[in-house]
Amino acid sequence: MSTAPQTQTQPSPALFFETMNAYQRTAALKGAIQLDVFTAIGEGNTTAPSIAARCETSERGMRILCNYLVIIGFLTKDGANYGLTPDSGLFLDRRSPAYLGTAERFLGSPTLVDAYKDMAAIVRKGGEVFSAHGTMDPDHPVWVEFARSMAPMMAMPAEAIAKLAGAEKGAPWKVLDIAAGHGLFGIAMARQNPNATIVAVDWSRVLEVAREHAVSAGVASRYQVLPGSAFELEFGEGYDIVLLTNFLHHFDPPTCETLLRKVSAALKPGGRAITFEFVPNEDRISPPLAASFSMVMLGTTEAGDAYTFSEFDRMFRNSGFASSEIHPLPPSPGQVIISHKK
Amino acid sequence: MSTAPQTQTQPSPALFFETMNAYQRTAALKGAIQLDVFTAIGEGNTTAPSIAARCETSERGMRILCNYLVIIGFLTKDGANYGLTPDSGLFLDRRSPAYLGTAERFLGSPTLVDAYKDMAAIVRKGGEVFSAHGTMDPDHPVWVEFARSMAPMMAMPAEAIAKLAGAEKGAPWKVLDIAAGHGLFGIAMARQNPNATIVAVDWSRVLEVAREHAVSAGVASRYQVLPGSAFELEFGEGYDIVLLTNFLHHFDPPTCETLLRKVSAALKPGGRAITFEFVPNEDRISPPLAASFSMVMLGTTEAGDAYTFSEFDRMFRNSGFASSEIHPLPPSPGQVIISHKK
Numbered sequence: 001m002s003t004a005p006q007t008q009t010q011p012s013p014a015l016f017f018e019t020m021n022a023y024q025r026t027a028a029l030k031g032a033i034q035l036d037v038f039t040a041i042g043e044g045n046t047t048a049p050s051i052a053a054r055c056e057t058s059e060r061g062m063r064i065l066c067n068y069l070v071i072i073g074f075l076t077k078d079g080a081n082y083g084l085t086p087d088s089g090l091f092l093d094r095r096s097p098a099y100l101g102t103a104e105r106f107l108g109s110p111t112l113v114d115a116y117k118d119m120a121a122i123v124r125k126g127g128e129v130f131s132a133h134g135t136m137d138p139d140h141p142v143w144v145e146f147a148r149s150m151a152p153m154m155a156m157p158a159e160a161i162a163k164l165a166g167a168e169k170g171a172p173w174k175v176l177d178i179a180a181g182h183g184l185f186g187i188a189m190a191r192q193n194p195n196a197t198i199v200a201v202d203w204s205r206v207l208e209v210a211r212e213h214a215v216s217a218g219v220a221s222r223y224q225v226l227p228g229s230a231f232e233l234e235f236g237e238g239y240d241i242v243l244l245t246n247f248l249h250h251f252d253p254p255t256c257e258t259l260l261r262k263v264s265a266a267l268k269p270g271g272r273a274i275t276f277e278f279v280p281n282e283d284r285i286s287p288p289l290a291a292s293f294s295m296v297m298l299g300t301t302e303a304g305d306a307y308t309f310s311e312f313d314r315m316f317r318n319s320g321f322a323s324s325e326i327h328p329l330p331p332s333p334g335q336v337i338i339s340h341k342k
Numbered sequence: 343m344s345t346a347p348q349t350q351t352q353p354s355p356a357l358f359f360e361t362m363n364a365y366q367r368t369a370a371l372k373g374a375i376q377l378d379v380f381t382a383i384g385e386g387n388t389t390a391p392s393i394a395a396r397c398e399t400s401e402r403g404m405r406i407l408c409n410y411l412v413i414i415g416f417l418t419k420d421g422a423n424y425g426l427t428p429d430s431g432l433f434l435d436r437r438s439p440a441y442l443g444t445a446e447r448f449l450g451s452p453t454l455v456d457a458y459k460d461m462a463a464i465v466r467k468g469g470e471v472f473s474a475h476g477t478m479d480p481d482h483p484v485w486v487e488f489a490r491s492m493a494p495m496m497a498m499p500a501e502a503i504a505k506l507a508g509a510e511k512g513a514p515w516k517v518l519d520i521a522a523g524h525g526l527f528g529i530a531m532a533r534q535n536p537n538a539t540i541v542a543v544d545w546s547r548v549l550e551v552a553r554e555h556a557v558s559a560g561v562a563s564r565y566q567v568l569p570g571s572a573f574e575l576e577f578g579e580g581y582d583i584v585l586l587t588n589f590l591h592h593f594d595p596p597t598c599e600t601l602l603r604k605v606s607a608a609l610k611p612g613g614r615a616i617t618f619e620f621v622p623n624e625d626r627i628s629p630p631l632a633a634s635f636s637m638v639m640l641g642t643t644e645a646g647d648a649y650t651f652s653e654f655d656r657m658f659r660n661s662g663f664a665s666s667e668i669h670p671l672p673p674s675p676g677q678v679i680i681s682h683k684k
Contacts, residue, residue, distance in 0.1 A: 025364035031461025058468025119373025126400025
C-alpha cells in the first residue's frame with residue numbers, strides 16, 4: 001500500500017481513497033495488538049481459524065484483519081498461512097524482549113487521536129484546539145500513560161545515548177533528567193555509570209512510574225525525584241549532564257530558550273545538555289518520520305514543532321552554549337544533539 | 343512515507359510508529375480539502391504565508407499542513423514553494439471538472455470513522471458494532487451523504503461502464519439500477535443511449551438526489567424511481583440490464599444470492615447483470631486498494647466483504663446466470679463483472 005504518485009502513468013484517485021481510509025490502519029494495528037494477534041502467530045497459529053481460536057475472535061473478523069495487516073506491511077501470507085515480518089516478530093510479539101506494543105496505549109489514546117477531529121480548526125488557529133494548553137496542561141494525565149506505555153520504545157535509544165555520552169568511563173556524574181517520564185534515559189546513565197547520580201524532573205504522578213523503573217533497574221539509591229514544572233522548579237547547580245529527551249518540541253523557540261538558560265545555569269562549566277528529538281532536515285519534509293512529527297505537535301500543542309538542527313543550534317547558542325553537534329542513532333528515527341556549555 | 347519492510351537492513355520501529363499515527367493522514371487530507379488548500383495552490387499561492395492568507399488560517403498551521411501533505415504525497419515542494427501533484431491538480435483543485443474533494447464528506451463522515459473506534463470488538467464479533475445493522479439500517483442517512491458527495495468519484499466509471507455495455511448502439515433498453523445512490527450509473531446509460539429508460543431503486547430520500555442528477559443530465563423524462571428496500575420491492579420484469587454497483591459487498595453470499603435470484607427473474611432471457619465492485623485477487627491481499635476494501639466492510643456491515651471474482655461467479659451461477667466475465671476499468675480501482683442470464 002505504498003504510495004508512489006511520481007511513477008504512475010495515468011491519473012488515479014487511489015492515493016486519495018487510500019488516505020481517506022488511513023485511519024483504518026491505526027485502528028487495525030491497535031486492534032491487532034490488543035487481541036495479541038502477533039503473539040498468536042509467533043506461537044505457531046498461522047491460519048485465520050487457528051489465530052481466531054487463540055485470540056477468541058470470529059474467524060471472519062480475524063481473516064479480514066490479517067489480510068489487512070499483510071497489505072499494510074505487518075504480516076506475510078503464503079497460501080492460507082500468515083507469518084510475522086522480522087519487525088513484527090521483534091517488536092509486536094509479546095514474548096520478545098523488544099516488545100513495544102504497549103505504546104499503542106499512548107499513541108492511540110483518545111487524548112491524542114481525538115485531538116485531530118477538526119484539522120481545519122487546528123490549522124486556522126495554528127495549534128491544538130482541545131483544551132487550554134493541549135497536552136501541556138499542568139499534570140495532564142496522558143503523561144502517566146506515556147511513562148507507562150512508551151518505555152519499551154525508548155529502551156534502545158536510552159542505552160545508546162548513555163554509551164554515546166561515555167557513561168561507562170565511570171566519572172562521578174551528576175545528571176539532571178528533565179521531563180523524565182518513564183525515566184529510562186536517566187536510568188540508563190545510572191546503570192552504565194555506577195558513579196552517576198540522577199535527579200529526575202516531571203509531574204509527581206509521572207515520577208512514581210520513573211521511580212518504579214529505577215527500582216527495577218537497581219539504581220534507586222542513586223535516583224532522586226524533583227516533582228513539578230521544569231519552568232518553575234529550582235534545579236540546583238553543578239550538573240555534568242542535563243537530559244532533554246522528547247521535551248523541547250512541545251514549545252516555541254522563545255520558551256525553549258527560557259528553559260535552556262535555566263539548563264545552562266544548572267550545568268558546570270563545560271557541562272553538556274543532551275537532547276533527543278525527531279530532527280527533520282532543513283527542507284522540513286525529510287526524513288518522513290521525523291518531518292511528519294511536526295503534525296503531532298500541531299495537533300497536540302499550542303506552539304511546538306519538530307525543529308531542525310540549525311534551529312536547535314541557534315536556541316542553544318542564544319542560551320549560554322558554545323556549540324552543538326548532532327548524532328544519528330540508527331535504527332531509531334530520533335537523533336541526539338550534544339550541546340556544550342561555554 | 344512509503345513502507346517497504348522487506349528492503350530494510352536492520353530492525354526499525356518506523357512502520358509501527360507511522361501506522362499508529364496514520365489517522366493523522368486522514369485528518370490532514372480532510373482539513374486540506376475543507377480549507378481548499380489545493381485550489382489555493384492551483385490559483386498560484388505557493389508559499390505557506392500566501393496559502394494561509396488565501397485560506398484564512400494561521401501561517402504556522404498552514405506550513406505544517408503543507409509539509410505534511412508533501413510527505414504523504416499530495417503536494418510537491420521546491421525551496422519555499424509548494425505545488426500540486428498531477429493527481430492533486432486533477433482531483434482536488436475545486437476548479438477541475440474531475441474534482442472529487444466532496445467525497446471527504448462521505449469517506450470521512452463520523453458514521454464511518456467512528457465505526458472503527460474499537461477494532462478489537464469488531465474482530466471479536468466479526469462485524470460492525472455501532473448499530474443494529476451498521477450502514478445497512480433501513481433508510482440510514484449516510485446514504486444521502488453518499489449520493490451527494492460520492493457522485494464525482496463515480497462519474498468516470500459510470501461513463502466507462504455504459505460504453506462497455508454498448509449503450510451507444512441505441513437499443514431500446516429497459517435498465518434497472520439497484521441501490522442507485524447518486525444515480526450516475528443509470529444516468530450514464532440514459533445519456534449514452536437515447537432509447538434507454540431507467541428504473542432507479544434506493545431509499546426515497548436518496549432517490550431525490552438521483553432525480554436531481556437526472557434532471558441536470560437532461561434524462562428526467564426517461565428516469566423513474568422505485569423507493570424502498572431492494573430485498574422487498576417488486577422490480578417488475580423484462581429488463582435488458584440490471585445495474586448492481588457497489589452494492590453486493592454489503593451482504594453475505596446467501597443474502598447476495600437471494601437478491602440475484604430476484605435480479606435474474608427481472609431480466610429478459612439473455613439479459614445482463616452489470617456489477618461494479620472492488621474485486622481482490624484470489625489471494626485477498628492484492629491489489630492493495632481492492633483487497634483492503636474488506637476492512638471497510640468489516641467495520642461498517644454485519645457480514646459484507648470484498649468478494650473475489652470466483653466468489654461472484656459462483657453466486658451468479660447459483661442464481662440463474664450462465665456465465666460472468668470481469669473487465670478492469672483503469673484508472674478506476676473498481677472492476678466490472680458482466681453476468682449473462684441463462
